[in-house]
Amino acid sequence: MxxxxxxxxxxxxxxxxxxxxxxxxxxxxxxxxxxxxxxxxxxxxxxxxxxxPSTADPVTINTTLGYFVGDLGGGVHWVTDGSYSNMFLVSTHGVIVVDAPPTIGHKLLYAIGNTTHLPVTHLVYSHFHADHIGGASLFNASHPTIIAHAETFSLLASPRDPLRPLPHVTFEDKYTVRVGNQTLELSYHGPNHTPGNLFMYAPAQRIALLIDVVFPGWAPFAELGIASFVPGLTAAHDVLLSFDFDVFVAGHVGRLGTKQDVLLQKKYIEDxxxxxxxxxxxxxxxxxxxxxxxxxxxxxxxxxxxxxxxxxxxxxxxxxxxxxxxxxxxxxxxxxxxxxxxxxxxxxxxxxxxxxxxx
Structure with missing residues (x-):
């Protein structure tokens, strides 16, 4: 000084x-x-x-419903309210849901219920933040198996939040969710947006998910998406690009992403x-x-x-x-x-x- x-x-x-x-x-x-x-x-x-710019153009949201459901093929669907998004996979034995944003809330139940009559059997937490999993308790009636990284469990354990039930299954490095004919691969590569934030990949459909890191078509939200560890956030772009995907679900904004979106934001972060x-x-x-x-x-x-x-x-x-x-x-x-x-x-x-x- x-x-x-x-x-x-x-x-x-x-x-x-x-x-x-x-x-x-x-x-x-x-x-x-x-x-x-x-x-x-x-x-x-x-x-x-x-x-x-046109790069930020969202999908058209039905104003009556207040949400959009997109069919990504192979039993995979994404849901958005124009600001938040998540994904669910319909298998022959039940539904795997990734995240439960409270802004979508009960509309997520409608989106799933209007797609399949099968129950939600598994719920994956991308990370511990309430704005992405604060609607998890809406699935309590179907008693899904909740899966998350061990860091996410620790961060949710105290203080306890009844709206974000504790995970039943945790892991450190890799975990594969298999339900009927659907497979979702989960992996952890260190802290980025938060500790415990997962890379998720549906190999059959070539769909990748990484929440709160890349914002397709948009500059990052405030403080680089409220990043807890910027070097990890920066490195996450290259990790994500190592997956063989065509479609990217980001957790935010009203559109899907591609590898080009990831490359473009990588250049922004480097700049x-x-x-x-x-x-x-x-x-x-x-x-x-x-x-x-x-x-x-x-x-x-x-x-x-x-x-x-x-x-x-x-x-x-x-x-x-x-x-x-x-x-x-x-x-x-x-x-x-x-x-x-x-x-x-x-x-x-x-x-x-x-x-x-x-x-």
């Missing part, structure tokens, strides 16, 4: 971000970004974000990584950028470092976003949050420390 201490002699007037852009960022802007995602100004409800590393490694003048914060907050190292992180993230977001507008949907909406998460990851998970590295 010695670098910040030295900055305390600067006046509030001596601020300006040297990041190669035509616009300057003043200290008011840095503070404003606590509540404004991209730039100072009105609330998000008033910001006009860039138009969505974000490189842009944020450049920002940390001299992409802006630290003394000029945070001098006013130091001067206004004597001895408050949290305030000093917060200003540094936010300017680094904004520099990265500014440098990255323009390349992805019109390529991925909503590339501007969470540009700052995604850059902020990458900056933090680079500092603590990759050892890219810029002015705070060992000299």
């Amino acid at each position: 010695q670098l910040f201490r030295m900055l305390s002699v600067f006046s509030l007037a001596a601020v300006g971000l040297a990041c190669g852009h035509s616009h300057a960022h003043d200290e008011h802007e840095v503070v404003a970004r606590d509540s404004i995602k991209i730039a100072p100004g009105p609330s998000d409800t008033q910001i006009q974000f860039a138009p969505l 974000l990584h490189d842009s944020c590393a450049s920002a940390i490694n001299g992409g802006f003048n630290v003394t000029t950028a945070i001098g006013p914060t130091v001067a206004a907050n004597k001895g408050n190292v949290w305030a000093e470092f917060k200003a540094y992180l936010r300017v680094a993230a904004q520099t990265c977001a500014d440098n990255t976003t323009s390349r992805w507008l019109g390529v991925l949907g909503a590339a501007d909406v969470f540009a700052f949050e995604n850059a902020y998460r990458m900056v933090d990851s680079l500092r603590v998970e990759y050892d890219v420390l810029g002015p705070f590295s060992v000299s």
Whole structure:
């Protein structure tokens, strides 16, 4: 923190971000970004974000039903409400369901019931997050065997949530679900979005599932999909591409994905990584950028470092976003949050420390 201490002699007037852009960022802007995602100004409800490209086009949702069921062939179906999605496999002896998003909720029961009269015998948890399995208790009546990774069991064990019943079967590396004529292969390759987040693959139908990592046609949700381990999230793209699939179910957005979607987001993540590393490694003048914060907050190292992180993230977001507008949907909406998460990851998970590295 010695670098910040030295900055305390600067006046509030001596601020300006040297990041190669035509616009300057003043200290008011840095503070404003606590509540404004991209730039100072009105609330998000008033910001006009860039138009969505055709890559983000969803399937058409029946407004009366409120959901869409797509037949992927070979007894496999996917369900979406336009924001969340999941999948189920109809076998000769019962139904395997992957996840139970609460936003789809009872509509998932209707989707399955309108497809087959066979009971749900197995329920797979992709990971422990409630927004993907918070509807699991809706299947309690059919008493399905719940399968998940051991990490997911541990994360659900305390505190207990009756809406997410504990798994009955857990595993560490690989597990194959076989019900009648259907096979679903589960594997774990380390933490990415969360610990315990599974790669899932239906080999007969050449369908892959990985939840909350790739967002087909869209830039990632905030903080890289609220990723718990960014290096694992980055590596997950190559792991996913090692599967021989034609169709990809992502758990979010109202469309399916392909290998091309995975490749495209991999390039986005790599670009974000490189842009944020450049920002940390001299992409802006630290003394000029945070001098006013130091001067206004004597001895408050949290305030000093917060200003540094936010300017680094904004520099990265500014440098990255323009390349992805019109390529991925909503590339501007969470540009700052995604850059902020990458900056933090680079500092603590990759050892890219810029002015705070060992000299």
